[in-house]
Amino acid sequence: MIFGRKNRKPISITDKKVVEWKYAVCGYCSTGCSLEVGLNSEGKPVASRGKGNAPVNQGKLCIKGIFEHELSGTSGRGKEPLIRNRIYENFNVTDWDTALDKTASEFKRIQDKYGRDSVAIVSTGQLLTEEFYTLGKLVRGVIGTNNYDGNTTLCMASAVSGYKRSFGSDGPPGCYADFEETSCLMAFGSNLPEQHPIIYWKLKEALEKRKFPLIVVDPRVTMFAQFADIHLPITPGTDLVLLNALAHVILKEGLQKQEYIDAHCNDFEAFKATVEKYDPVTASRICGIDPDTIKHVARIYAKAPSAMSIWTMGINQSTHGTDGVCGINNLNLITGNIGVAGGTSLSITGQCNAMGTREWSSCSGLPGYRMLEKQQHRDEVAQFWGVDESFFPAKRGLQQTDIFPAIESGEIKALWIVATNPLTSMPNQPRIKKALEKLEFMVVQDGYQDCETVDFAHVYLPAAVWGEKEGVQTNTERRVNLVRKFTEPPGNAKADYWIFNELAKRFERGRQIRFPETSSEIFDEMKLLSKGEGRNLDISGMSHDLIEAQRGIQWPMREGDETGNPRLYSDGVFATPNGKANLLAMDYIEDNEVPDDSFPFWLNSGRVVEHFHTRTKTGKIGNLNKFSPTPYMEMNPDSARELGVEHQKYVRLVSRRGDAVVMVQLTQRVARNMVFIPMHYHDCVNRLSLGLLDPYSRQPAFKQCAVRIEHIDQKEAAQLNVERRAF
Numbered sequence: 001m002i003f004g005r006k007n008r009k010p011i012s013i014t015d016k017k018v019v020e021w022k023y024a025v026c027g028y029c030s031t032g033c034s035l036e037v038g039l040n041s042e043g044k045p046v047a048s049r050g051k052g053n054a055p056v057n058q059g060k061l062c063i064k065g066i067f068e069h070e071l072s073g074t075s076g077r078g079k080e081p082l083i084r085n086r087i088y089e090n091f092n093v094t095d096w097d098t099a100l101d102k103t104a105s106e107f108k109r110i111q112d113k114y115g116r117d118s119v120a121i122v123s124t125g126q127l128l129t130e131e132f133y134t135l136g137k138l139v140r141g142v143i144g145t146n147n148y149d150g151n152t153t154l155c156m157a158s159a160v161s162g163y164k165r166s167f168g169s170d171g172p173p174g175c176y177a178d179f180e181e182t183s184c185l186m187a188f189g190s191n192l193p194e195q196h197p198i199i200y201w202k203l204k205e206a207l208e209k210r211k212f213p214l215i216v217v218d219p220r221v222t223m224f225a226q227f228a229d230i231h232l233p234i235t236p237g238t239d240l241v242l243l244n245a246l247a248h249v250i251l252k253e254g255l256q257k258q259e260y261i262d263a264h265c266n267d268f269e270a271f272k273a274t275v276e277k278y279d280p281v282t283a284s285r286i287c288g289i290d291p292d293t294i295k296h297v298a299r300i301y302a303k304a305p306s307a308m309s310i311w312t313m314g315i316n317q318s319t320h321g322t323d324g325v326c327g328i329n330n331l332n333l334i335t336g337n338i339g340v341a342g343g344t345s346l347s348i349t350g351q352c353n354a355m356g357t358r359e360w361s362s363c364s365g366l367p368g369y370r371m372l373e374k375q376q377h378r379d380e381v382a383q384f385w386g387v388d389e390s391f392f393p394a395k396r397g398l399q400q401t402d403i404f405p406a407i408e409s410g411e412i413k414a415l416w417i418v419a420t421n422p423l424t425s426m427p428n429q430p431r432i433k434k435a436l437e438k439l440e441f442m443v444v445q446d447g448y449q450d451c452e453t454v455d456f457a458h459v460y461l462p463a464a465v466w467g468e469k470e471g472v473q474t475n476t477e478r479r480v481n482l483v484r485k486f487t488e489p490p491g492n493a494k495a496d497y498w499i500f501n502e503l504a505k506r507f508e509r510g511r512q513i514r515f516p517e518t519s520s521e522i523f524d525e526m527k528l529l530s531k532g533e534g535r536n537l538d539i540s541g542m543s544h545d546l547i548e549a550q551r552g553i554q555w556p557m558r559e560g561d562e563t564g565n566p567r568l569y570s571d572g573v574f575a576t577p578n579g580k581a582n583l584l585a586m587d588y589i590e591d592n593e594v595p596d597d598s599f600p601f602w603l604n605s606g607r608v609v610e611h612f613h614t615r616t617k618t619g620k621i622g623n624l625n626k627f628s629p630t631p632y633m634e635m636n637p638d639s640a641r642e643l644g645v646e647h648q649k650y651v652r653l654v655s656r657r658g659d660a661v662v663m664v665q666l667t668q669r670v671a672r673n674m675v676f677i678p679m680h681y682h683d684c685v686n687r688l689s690l691g692l693l694d695p696y697s698r699q700p701a702f703k704q705c706a707v708r709i710e711h712i713d714q715k716e717a718a719q720l721n722v723e724r725r726a727f
Contacts, residue, residue, distance in 0.1 A: 004039070011228065022486035028064045034054030055551055060567060072487045087457070119143065121148045121418070124152075125350065128497070129523075132359075166326050167568075168575035173567060191312075194224075196228065219602070222606075239315055246294065246297060248275045265333055280292075306336050308682040311328060315328070361683075378392045380532075402693075423453045451616055468493070468495070505536065526539065600673065601639075604704065605687070636668065643713075650718070660683065661712060
């Protein structure tokens, strides 16, 4: 008997007529997958495939990487510089000289009138590292404003701040090989199968070889939570309470590695006194996790021969984000799980080169993790660049989330946006729009002319995107990898480092400083600056060709080394004044916006596998966008029944800041008092989200706000959806 369709057609794979394959590293998330892009006889990108001998992905790609070659042909690309006198007027096409002359003259005019810091610059995690370094050199050494940051403040700032507070320096201490070595994994606010599918594949492969406990802490029953041995559905924003309670149990039962603590940690007694207050019963009333479960998890983690913690935005995007990161670091320090095989605190970064901006952009300091606050660091960079040390500020200026309020107050008059889209990514969108309208001048530099933020620009600079320029990126495990140029940018668009170099020439200081002309020359300059005794971020042993040959190299790799080093702090020496890590004694302070009678639901947000950030790229690729082209919200069926809400109907969500229209998807993945929305859609979740900031990192609490659900006319909502999909 034959089952199934009659005359079934066999699956066929279309021959894309590839004549050449070009090496690259994926430009989406931070996993850092090596891939090759296939070019046809006309030099057009027509296929993508994973690189089989690459240590990160071993030939595998997620759905975004599979279709990444289509980026060069996506709609909405900017092809010529644009200029206008006022926002909301029509743009006029212009040439590069006119656009850059206008930009430089406006920056100079505004700085002369209002002071150097009246100009602000907000960058991204999407540029190549050589471009980040060049932009930092331009900002710190030429333009001179101290109000300079990257959009990584929205995703990774709490991880950076937490690493600095605990270990004295930024830089994830672990690596992907730890998944193969660990005896216990605990994930906080991380949905690996959708956020970082290839990292999840590495974990799954490790679990198939050697079973070990998998614990997932997340308010939502994510795909990752469904695969876990233990799921802890924590109350949003209370991770520090849980972490203090786990430490309480470990110390109370004598499960800590006291020898390691005594040799390598500061302030143990103060830490012990603080966590003493967080017994499991007290903690359970705040974080919502059963006391016996807290005890059970603490024992599993502490007794494991090695244990590691990972986290993403569920920890970082909170008013307690930095404390949560430090709490994870505390947990790993007291159990001796830092710098050892299978033991680490590993932040899973969001953007493809968020690490590159942390390392080399000079946003939070100076190149190579140098600090503006340290005289020695200012002297080193000033001498290397050939600038007067006094031109550098002695401390960091405003971060991205403080720049927009400074526009409102009139402190900032001009803004330069580079490859980011704050009108979708920033919380409290209505407030951001009003702020941008107050600017005297704004320039947007982006690969896409139809990016929403361009609507508020006076000058638009069309930039090249992934594959249209050459340089390196750094992934989550500090692996530096190379993107080879395989196609030309459309029209008259230019590589970002070319734009930075050309703008520098329009300032007197810029003409006095050397700006290398090619990415390989820039990399050679970075190598020289990375050298130094005791410096972890040393890339002096690398080169573009060697990076490609090894399919990525982890720093530190010092001159003379054959390859990089997988872990930091294996010697127990940290980047603090006395070489010991800091155990942080932190009390939980309730400052969430919590549900009440008027706004009875928690609003949670996160990523879906087919989209990336604000959909500027993935929203234009049909094989990605077709899976979720319209904003939707997950809602518990029991709550929906009580409110008369039906599956796949539209509703209006309302917070204290704004409203959004979404389609309902009924699912038991969310609790009765919670809803979940993907973060990727314009005019959606960030019309609702909370603008409160972490006091250390200044990162917004995207995941801690309250909403209510209202019925809406279905025809009007359907029409709105049609208009969205037309975009």
